[in-house]
Amino acid sequence: MKLNLRCLSRLALLSTLALTSLQVTSQTHAAEPLEIVFVDVMGGAATLICTPEGETILLDSGWPGLDDRDPKRIVYVLKEVLKKEKLDHLLSTHWHTDHYGGVEGLAKRVEIGRFWDRGLPEDPGVDPANFPDGPKMDDKLGIAYRAASKGKRTVLKAGDHIPLKGDMKVTILAASGKVMAAPANSKPNTLCETAPADKNKDDSDNALSIVTKFQLGKFDFFDAGDLTWNIERQLVCPTNLVGEVDLYQVTHHGMDISNHPTLMKSLNPGVAIMNNGPRKGGSANTVKWLRELPNLKAAYALHKNAGTSEADNLAPEMTANHDIQGGQFIRVTVAPDGSSYKVRIGAYGKEAEYQSK
């Protein structure tokens, strides 16, 4: 049989095209990991997330001033580490300078798509008395926040969800001093029987922090901003509203007026990361409570705490910054299906891998 060379070459061309389009398709749909980067903002908070769908969410924006040190550090991680140009979402957990102070410097450098917060005193439907620490209308940072977020804000309440693309689920567990309702038929948490007593009521904005849980498959990440003791207990007593988590952002920079031991035991984290500063947070008690967690595989800190002893610090190899200039981040890379995650200090640190629960 005489071969039709023209057809053959067309066939070859077609199969090459099909192969190419297959490759393009598989490249387009290649599963990307979930990234969670703990940016060092020297005892403030700035946790930058990039979802498998490429959406970016910043939880808190660090301190203001200092020649925009913190916005610059955040933008460096966004653009140079995660290779993204835009912040799709900015969530400010509460109205303290070390959590929303970086907004003005950030807004000058990157587009911010949507702002999520616990409300401003002038918002309709909020209790203006529930803003003990502002931000007042004439407050410099308050003016900057209102200008940057105008027309792009959403107020979050306990039980809300932030809609993200793909399989990421974001639940607001508490906000403005209220925790979400317990699901029907939830079982009592037996750890509450030995829970330490409440402390005096915290009248600061810390107690009003937004508490968020991120879920991707089996993987869970918990960030409570600077939430304090009594409301922390309400998250897990009488019933555990959070469930168990894989990654625990050590609350309130590791201060021991937060990190209620019953909350930590109930969350039963696999890895904890503390966003402390050179002399802020990282309390000896918090380090001790972390060490008492039965299933904690590793605890990392952004800084060595110069105010406590070597024994009361986390291990040097688990600490990102040993000098007071800082700037080194901690990066968590979660498998696209949430089954495992890797933690690394900075761009070149040794990677440790952990399995999700």
Ligand SMILES: [Zn+2]
């Ligand atoms: Zn703080």
